[in-house]
Amino acid sequence: MSGTDVRKDAEDSGPSGYAAARLRLLTEGAQSGPPRRTALANLTDDWLTGLFAAGAEGLRGASLVAVGGYGRGELSPRSDLDLLLLHDGSDPGAVAALADRIWYPVWDLGLALDHSVRTPVEARKTAGEDLKVQLGLLDARHIAGDLGLTAGLRTAVLADWRNQAPKRLPELQELSAERAERQGELQYLLEPDLKEARGGLRDATILRAVAASWLADAPREGLDDARRRLLDVRDALHLTTGRATDRLALQEQDQVAAELGLLDADTLLRQVYEAARVISYASDVTWREVGRVLRSRAVRPRLRAMLGGGKPTAERSPLAEGVVEQDGEVVLARAARPERDPVLPLRAAAAAAQAGLPLSLHAVRRMAAAVRPLPTPWPAEAREQLVTLLGSGRPTVEVWEALEAEGLITRFLPDWERVRCRPQRNAVHIWTVDRHLIETAVRASEFTRRVHRPDLLLVAALLHDIGKGWPGDHSVAGEIIVKDVAARIGFDRDDVAVLSTLVRHHLLLVETATRRDLEDPATVRSVAEAVGSQGTLELLHALTEADALATGPAAWSSWRGSLVADLVKRVAAVLAGDDLDEPEAAAPTAEQERLSIEAIATGSPVLALRAQTEPPAEDQPSGDPEPLGVELLIAVPDQPGVLPAVAGVLAMHRLTVRTAELRALDLPDGVEGSVLLLDWRVAAEYGSLPQAARLRADLVRALDGSLDIAGRLAERDAAYPRRRGVVAPPARVSVHPAASRLATVIEVRAQDAPGLLFRIGRALEDASVRVRSAHVSTLGANAVDAFYVTGPEGAPLPSEEAASVARKLEETLRG
Numbered sequence: 001m002s003g004t005d006v007r008k009d010a011e012d013s014g015p016s017g018y019a020a021a022r023l024r025l026l027t028e029g030a031q032s033g034p035p036r037r038t039a040l041a042n043l044t045d046d047w048l049t050g051l052f053a054a055g056a057e058g059l060r061g062a063s064l065v066a067v068g069g070y071g072r073g074e075l076s077p078r079s080d081l082d083l084l085l086l087h088d089g090s091d092p093g094a095v096a097a098l099a100d101r102i103w104y105p106v107w108d109l110g111l112a113l114d115h116s117v118r119t120p121v122e123a124r125k126t127a128g129e130d131l132k133v134q135l136g137l138l139d140a141r142h143i144a145g146d147l148g149l150t151a152g153l154r155t156a157v158l159a160d161w162r163n164q165a166p167k168r169l170p171e172l173q174e175l176s177a178e179r180a181e182r183q184g185e186l187q188y189l190l191e192p193d194l195k196e197a198r199g200g201l202r203d204a205t206i207l208r209a210v211a212a213s214w215l216a217d218a219p220r221e222g223l224d225d226a227r228r229r230l231l232d233v234r235d236a237l238h239l240t241t242g243r244a245t246d247r248l249a250l251q252e253q254d255q256v257a258a259e260l261g262l263l264d265a266d267t268l269l270r271q272v273y274e275a276a277r278v279i280s281y282a283s284d285v286t287w288r289e290v291g292r293v294l295r296s297r298a299v300r301p302r303l304r305a306m307l308g309g310g311k312p313t314a315e316r317s318p319l320a321e322g323v324v325e326q327d328g329e330v331v332l333a334r335a336a337r338p339e340r341d342p343v344l345p346l347r348a349a350a351a352a353a354q355a356g357l358p359l360s361l362h363a364v365r366r367m368a369a370a371v372r373p374l375p376t377p378w379p380a381e382a383r384e385q386l387v388t389l390l391g392s393g394r395p396t397v398e399v400w401e402a403l404e405a406e407g408l409i410t411r412f413l414p415d416w417e418r419v420r421c422r423p424q425r426n427a428v429h430i431w432t433v434d435r436h437l438i439e440t441a442v443r444a445s446e447f448t449r450r451v452h453r454p455d456l457l458l459v460a461a462l463l464h465d466i467g468k469g470w471p472g473d474h475s476v477a478g479e480i481i482v483k484d485v486a487a488r489i490g491f492d493r494d495d496v497a498v499l500s501t502l503v504r505h506h507l508l509l510v511e512t513a514t515r516r517d518l519e520d521p522a523t524v525r526s527v528a529e530a531v532g533s534q535g536t537l538e539l540l541h542a543l544t545e546a547d548a549l550a551t552g553p554a555a556w557s558s559w560r561g562s563l564v565a566d567l568v569k570r571v572a573a574v575l576a577g578d579d580l581d582e583p584e585a586a587a588p589t590a591e592q593e594r595l596s597i598e599a600i601a602t603g604s605p606v607l608a609l610r611a612q613t614e615p616p617a618e619d620q621p622s623g624d625p626e627p628l629g630v631e632l633l634i635a636v637p638d639q640p641g642v643l644p645a646v647a648g649v650l651a652m653h654r655l656t657v658r659t660a661e662l663r664a665l666d667l668p669d670g671v672e673g674s675v676l677l678l679d680w681r682v683a684a685e686y687g688s689l690p691q692a693a694r695l696r697a698d699l700v701r702a703l704d705g706s707l708d709i710a711g712r713l714a715e716r717d718a719a720y721p722r723r724r725g726v727v728a729p730p731a732r733v734s735v736h737p738a739a740s741r742l743a744t745v746i747e748v749r750a751q752d753a754p755g756l757l758f759r760i761g762r763a764l765e766d767a768s769v770r771v772r773s774a775h776v777s778t779l780g781a782n783a784v785d786a787f788y789v790t791g792p793e794g795a796p797l798p799s800e801e802a803a804s805v806a807r808k809l810e811e812t813l814r815g
Contacts, residue, residue: 017047018043018044018047018109019109021043022040022043022044025039025040025043026040026077026239032232032235033228033231033232033235034228034231036235037073037074037075037076037231037235038073040075040077041066041070041073041074041075042073044070044075044081045066045143048064048083048102048143048144049064049143049144051101051102051105052064052098052102052143052144052145053144054101055097055098055100055101055102056098056144056145058094059091059094059095059098060090060146061087061088061089061090061091061146061149062085062086062087062088062095062098062145062146062149063085063086063087063142063143063144063145063146063147063149063150064083064084064085064086064102064142064143064144064145065083065084065085065086065140065141065142065143065150065153066081066082066083066084066140066141066143067082067083067084067136067137067139067140067141068080068082068114068135068136068139069082069139069205070082070083070141071136071139071140071141072139072141073141074231076231076234076235076238077235077238077239078112078238078242078243078244078245079112079238079244080111080112080113080114080244081106081111081112081113081114081115082114082115082136083102083113083114083115083116083143084115084116084117084118084123084137084140085098085099085102085115085116085117085118086118086119086120086123086145086146086149086150086153087117087118087119087149088119088120088146088149089119095117096117099115099117103115112244120149120152120153120156123137123153123157124153124156124157124160127157127160128160128164131168131171131172131175134157134160134161134168135172135205135206135209137153137154137157138157138158138161138208138209138212139205139208140153140154140157158212161209161212161213162212162213162214165213165214165215166215166294166297169210169213169215169290169294170294172206172209172210173287173290176198176202176203176206176283179196179198179202180197180198183196183197183198183200184197184198185197185198185199185276185280186198186199186200186272186273186276186279186280187199187272187273187274187276187277187280187421187432187435188273188430188431188432188435190250190269190423190425191247191248191249191250192247192248192272192276193246193247193248194230194233194234194237194246194247194248194272195234195246196246197276198276198280198283199275199276199277199279199280199283200230200246200276200279201227201230201231201234201246203279203280203283204223204226204227204230204279206283207223207279207282207283207286210286210290215289215290215293215294216286216289216290216293217286217289218282218283218285218286219281219282219285219286219361222278223278223279223282225275225278226274226275226276226278226279227275227279229271229272229274229275230272230275230276230279232260233248233256233260233268233271233272234246236256236259236260237252237256239259240252240255240256240259248272250265253265253268253269256268266422266423266425269423270421270422270423273421273423273432274420274421277401277404277405277421278405281401281402281405284358284398285361288328288329288358292327292328316331316333318333319351319352319354319355320347320348320350320351321347322335322336322337322341322344322347322348323336323344323347323348323351323352325355325357326360328357328358329357329358329359329360329363330348330351330352330355330357330358330359330360330363331360331362331363332344332348332360332363332366332367338366338367338370338371339370339371339372340372341371342371342372342373342374342375342382343374343379343381343382343385344367344371345364345367345368345371345403345408345412346382346385346386346389346412347381347385348363348367349385349389349399349400349402349403350385350386350388350389350392352395352399353388353389353392353393353395353396353399354388354392354395355395356395357395358398358399358402359399359402359403361402364402364403364405364406364408365406367406367408368406368407368408371408373411374412376488377487377488377489377490378488378489378490379490380490382489382490383455383489383490383491386412386459386489387454387455387458387459390441390444390445390458390459390461390462391441391445391448391454391458392445393442393445393446394442396438396441396442396445397435397438397439397442400438404420404434413485415466415469415481415485416434416466417469418466418468418469418470419432419433419434419437419465419466419468419469420434421434422434422468422469424436424468426782427554427782428551428552428554428555428782429551429552430551430552431550431551431552433465433468433469436465436550436551437461437462437463437464437465437466438462439550440461440462440464440465440543440546440547440550441458441461441462441546442550443461443545443546443547443549443550444457444458444460444461444542444543444546445458446546447542447545447546450538450542451538451539451542452535452538453495453498453535453539456491456495456498456499456502456539457539457542457543457546459486459489459491459499460482460499460502460503460506460539460543461543461546461547463478463481463482463485463486463499463503464478464502464503464506464543464547465478465506466478466481466482466485466503467479467480467481467503475503475504475505475506475507476504478503478504479500479501479503479504482496482499482500482503483496483499483500486499486500498535498536498539501530501531501532501536501540502536502539502540502543505530505531505540506540506543506544506547507544507547508527508530508531508540509527509540509541509544509564509567509568510544510548510560510564511784512526512527512567513560513563513564513566513567514560514563514659514775514777514784515747515775515777515784515785515786516739516740516745516775516786517663517740517743517772517773517775517788518563518566518567518570519663519773520739520740520741520742520743520788521741522738522739522740522741522742523739523740524567524570524571524574525574526738526739527567527571528571528574528575531571531575533575534572534575534576537568537571537572537575541564541565541568544564545561545564548560559659559681588665588666588677591608591633592633592635592665592677592679593667593668595607595608595633595634595635595677596635596665596667596675596677597667597668597671598635599635599636599637599675600637600667600671600672600673600675603637604637604700605634605635605636605637605696605699605700605703606634606635606636606696607632607633607634607635607692607695607696607699608632608633608692609630609631609632609689609692609695610630610631610633630681630682630683630689631679631680631681632650632678632679632680632681632682632695633677633678633679633680634646634677634678634680634699635665635675635676635677635678636675636676636678636699636703637673637674637675637676638664638673638674638675638676639703640765640770641702641703641761641765642662642676642678642703642771643662643757643760643761643764643765643771643774644709644758644760644761644762644764644765645699645702645703645709645761646678646680646699646702647755647757647758647760647761648702648709648710648713648755648758648761648762649695649698649699649702649707649709650680650682650695650757651709651713651754651755651757651758652698652709652712652713652716653690653694653695653698654684654754655682655683655684655689655690656682656683656684656754656778657680657681657682657757657776657778658681658682658683658777658778659680659681659776659777659778660678660679660680660681660757660774660775660776660785661678661679661680661773661774661775661776662676662677662678662679662771662773662774663676663677663772663773664676664677664772664773665677709758710758710762713754713755713758729751730813730814731748731749731750731751731810731813731814732748732749732750732810733746733747733748733749733806733807733809733810733813734746734747734749734806735747735799735802735803735806737799737802740788740796741796742772742788742790742796743772743773743788743789743790743796744769744788744789744790744796744797744802745786745787745788745789746764746786746787746789746802746805746806746809747784747785747786747787748760748783748784748785748786748787748809748813749782749783749784749785750782750783750785750813751782751783752778752782752783756783756813757776757783757785759812759813760785760787760809760813763808763809763812763813764787764789764805764809767805767808767809768791768792769789769790769791769797769805770789770790770791770792770794771787771788771789772788772789772790772794773787773788774786774787774788775787789805
């Protein structure tokens with residue numbers, strides 16, 4: 001159905017005709033995108049014009065004006081109608097009656113309405129006091145009534161805006177920064193607000209307002225297309241949810257993608273991120289230009305006269321060959337010839353990052369248009385400039401984004417295209433894949449003084465997740481890719497081998513340290529064999545920490561750092577030739593020994609609670625230590641059922657387990673008996689922690705069988721059913737036969753949930769296996785737990801029995 005046909009259906013100006021035509025326009029699918037938004041705005045204009053005409057008979061000096069998004073003709077299916085009833089003040093009573101004749105039919109249809117009734121003087125006064133009102137009036141569009149009244153207001157509002165811009169633009173920039181801090185960056189959020197997040201539709205509107213001030217204009221290339229894509233996504237979101245929402249929730253992304261004809265939700269998010277990146281970059285460039293212009297205007301006339309009367313010539317300070325600083329930006333020297341100098345973009349980027357200055361938009365675009373491809377392999381200078389850029393710390397991010405905005409990064413590194421704007425559907429990760437790689441390089445730049453080859457560390461940081469754009473294990477794919485990339489960059493064969501090892505095993509240290517028994521010689525030996533040399537181990541240790549710090553706050557802590565450092569120390573000893581066949585068990589601390597002796601003496605569990613904190617990060621302004629929860633130490637005389645009993649009691653008391661270790665403890669000479677020591681880090685789901693005495697009393701009852709933990713947990717689940725949300729992937733249980741010679745290692749990966757560890761422990765007890773040690777970690781919503789189990793006689797399980805135990809455990813967790 002054409003827009004003309006739809007509008008004919010609404011020609012009676014009645015609500016039923018408009019509602020039917022609107023429904024047909026939104027559901028028949030003949031139009032989408034900008035044509036549908038325009039058709040909906042035109043249809044609404046015709047209806048409101050009819051309402052105005054019917055109610056304004058005999059009334060002069062009044063007009064109906066669309067403002068905001070409706071003023072721009074951008075009506076999404078559930079958009080508000082932003083309307084201003086403008087009048088000259090000559091007949092307030094008639095205007096009030098006219099307002100009722102317009103507003104009430106809109107409300108009767110259930111449409112959201114943002115309305116006001118003002119004279120031009122009142123509208124200008126309100127705009128002067130309220131920046132949001134002023135921005136809305138910049139898009140004022142006449143619908144019906146006195147066209148001269150509307151045109152006069154538009155002219156006056158634009159003149160006011162231009163006159164007040166030196167004062168209002170800094171205010172607008174400050175409000176935008178506050179909103180970005182509150183809403184986050186659209187290009188990295190898994191559930192973004194398409195309008196309010198930084199890089200969203202609100203920022204696109206603000207760029208129009210800045211352009212209307214005549215002080216500065218945004219880089220136009222790609223901006224309109226980015227804005228259109230976000231509007232298309234919002235339209236699809238409104239249609240699939242039936243609600244006026246701007247938040248793209250996880251559970252709605254597949255439907256929205258289907259509505260837009262996209263492959264899947266990841267493709268949708270990637271398009272949203274790409275659009276947001278264009279708008280964010282345009283905003284950065286525009287606000288820099290606004291600042292430059294305002295600073296220039298602030299120069300006093302006397303100073304201008306001293307400098308020669310007219311506009312002073314900006315000073316140009318050399319930074320590198322062909323690169324200078326001018327007016328707070330890095331630009332090309334007058335003699336620079338990008339068409340003859342293929343290294344110039346990397347040299348300019350490195351100089352900008354080292355100086356902590358932005359790259360000029362004009363300079364980047366000139367280089368993108370003229371520069372020739374680098375030869376293969378790269379010349380030494382190009383490789384050195386890349387390493388310098390990556391090692392420049394936080395300024396690297398802004399400079400890299402400038403290069404990426406003009407397509408230079410994918411020219412240097414074609415494999416970058418697969419990770420660019422790629423979402424990571426993991427609550428632990430706070431960045432897209434490409435931004436995570438840059439963040440890792442930024443973090444790695446802090447560790448360059450502790451490694452012998454900082455260049456290899458920085459390049460490995462940049463490329464460690466490059467395989468995430470390919471199917472299968474990203475570490476395996478990344479190893480193959482990095483061999484080619486490193487050779488093209490110009491590293492020799494030995495360096496290529498080190499880089500490929502770092503990428504292949506970049507998760508090895510943290511996964512081994514947190515999920516394996518470090519007292520087991522097989523654990524340490526397997527890591528030593530994978531790493532191969534002391535130098536590679538040193539680099540891998542730094543890369544591991546940089547990677548974790550760049551992932552998000554849930555991925556690293558002082559506890560994880562200490563485990564990794566312990567593993568590195570043991571692996572270094574093996575690489576130095578030490579023998580691990582007869583390892584010495586780690587000596588217990590004084591507190592652990594005291595609790596263990598008391599547990600043997602009393603024949604019952606003994607526990608201690610102690611708050612844990614981590615030193616503040618360097619960039620944490622408050623300087624307060626980061627809470628890690630509470631350390632719970634439990635010593636229990638060795639007996640069956642300890643793991644499910646402790647886990648069940650903690651679940652009953654609504655304590656979340658962040659990490660957990662279980663191991664048998666060697667007691668001092670002369671003390672008879674065997675003790676299991678459990679070292680847990682826990683936090684209350686809400687409220688305060690329970691008293692230690694209550695935990696101990698319940699643990700005693702759980703161990704003697706008088707406390708029905710399973711029944712209590714089932715009752716609670718029935719009373720408080722979980723909210724419906726995203727369906728998590730099913731639990732996966734696997735056996736790692738080569739991980740230990742002393743026990744069978746069973747690894748569980750599952751969605752974290754109250755009582756999960758209790759269910760695992762009970763299932764292992766039901767399988768008649770003994771848990772020799774346990775290593776539990778929680779990363780965001782994911783639990784990754786490793787259990788070293790043996791048969792009743794203390795020997796590893798036969799392969800068939802181990803597979804059977806794993807299969808039954810997986811069935812239990814999926815049931």
